[in-house]
Amino acid sequence: MLAMERFHITVPASTANLGPGFDSVGMALGKYLELTVEPAERWSFVPLTQEVALIPQGTDNMMYEVAKHVADKFDVSLPSARVEVKSNIPLARGLGSSASAIIAGIELANQLCELTLSNEEKIRIASLLEGHPDNVAPTVNGGIVVGCHTEAKTYTVSIVPKDVDVVVVIPNYELKTDDARNALPSQFSFKGAVEASAVSNVLTGALLIEDWKTVGEMMEQDSFHEPYREQFVPELSFVRRKAKDFGAFGTALSGAGPTVLCLVEKGRGEELAAALAPSLTHCLVESIQIDVNGVSVETVTNEHA
Numbered sequence: 001m002l003a004m005e006r007f008h009i010t011v012p013a014s015t016a017n018l019g020p021g022f023d024s025v026g027m028a029l030g031k032y033l034e035l036t037v038e039p040a041e042r043w044s045f046v047p048l049t050q051e052v053a054l055i056p057q058g059t060d061n062m063m064y065e066v067a068k069h070v071a072d073k074f075d076v077s078l079p080s081a082r083v084e085v086k087s088n089i090p091l092a093r094g095l096g097s098s099a100s101a102i103i104a105g106i107e108l109a110n111q112l113c114e115l116t117l118s119n120e121e122k123i124r125i126a127s128l129l130e131g132h133p134d135n136v137a138p139t140v141n142g143g144i145v146v147g148c149h150t151e152a153k154t155y156t157v158s159i160v161p162k163d164v165d166v167v168v169v170i171p172n173y174e175l176k177t178d179d180a181r182n183a184l185p186s187q188f189s190f191k192g193a194v195e196a197s198a199v200s201n202v203l204t205g206a207l208l209i210e211d212w213k214t215v216g217e218m219m220e221q222d223s224f225h226e227p228y229r230e231q232f233v234p235e236l237s238f239v240r241r242k243a244k245d246f247g248a249f250g251t252a253l254s255g256a257g258p259t260v261l262c263l264v265e266k267g268r269g270e271e272l273a274a275a276l277a278p279s280l281t282h283c284l285v286e287s288i289q290i291d292v293n294g295v296s297v298e299t300v301t302n303e304h305a
Helices: 062-073 097-112 119-130 136-141 177-182 190-209 212-219 226-232 235-246 269-279
Strands: 007-017 021-039 044-047 081-087 144-149 154-159 164-171 250-253 260-265 283-288 296-299
Touching: 007 097, 007 136, 021 097, 021 136, 021 164, 021 190, 021 283, 062 097, 062 119, 081 097, 097 119, 097 136, 119 136, 119 144, 119 154, 136 144, 136 154, 144 190, 154 190, 164 235, 164 269, 177 226, 190 212, 212 250, 212 260, 226 235, 226 250, 235 250, 235 260, 235 269, 260 269, 269 283
Parallel strands: 044 081
Antiparallel strands: 007 021, 007 296, 021 081, 021 144, 144 154, 164 260, 164 283, 250 260
């Protein structure tokens, strides 16, 4: 991509953990952060939708800061650009809005500086910034990604899921990740860690063979974070009970919450959303697609901008 071309970046939302896959399992979802980028004399970010109405509009924007970080990392100059920003990813709801912004910033630098970064390089840079790959990896690759991040290397395994629908219940209040993190215990007993990791291991194995019944059961046996965070999300227990009555495979907090995520048999997502919505009038309840493409870039013309 030449820096003088006008181009469009699309970055999906994501959900993380799927219950016991704490900081290591994530899935890309069909809500999107979109950037339309063109050369300019100075940097500016122009918000076009309500979700991004309050973003910083200059070089204090996180997407610029990430792009500059990447350019500096590769010792190249970052050309100035005007960036129109649209998003339907709600902020601070557990749908990976910050991870999407980080990937958008990396892709900005990748395109403007013609770095030709691989997906593995994007995930590594993003994981170093985030501290874990659970949201950023599926945002790059699409689908479900199981990852492990260390100072030395970031490991990922990608899964393209089929035969399952996703329903999200998005409350009208925010839950800051820092607040949710502070609710977690500072240490785990050895016995507790072994039991919790066994549940997570079975979750991962079931994901690989798409045994959604077992996936759902493992999602609801998490002991890493949900027992400490459910106090902030009263909707969780209700949705879990109602979705189970409907026949859903399983229910979990999306990331740190407050969004609640349900997995259900393919073709039944709209039915489940319709069954849940009347009792959750303060929430957005919708069946949502799993994004299988990850971050994408296309050249656009002025006529279609």
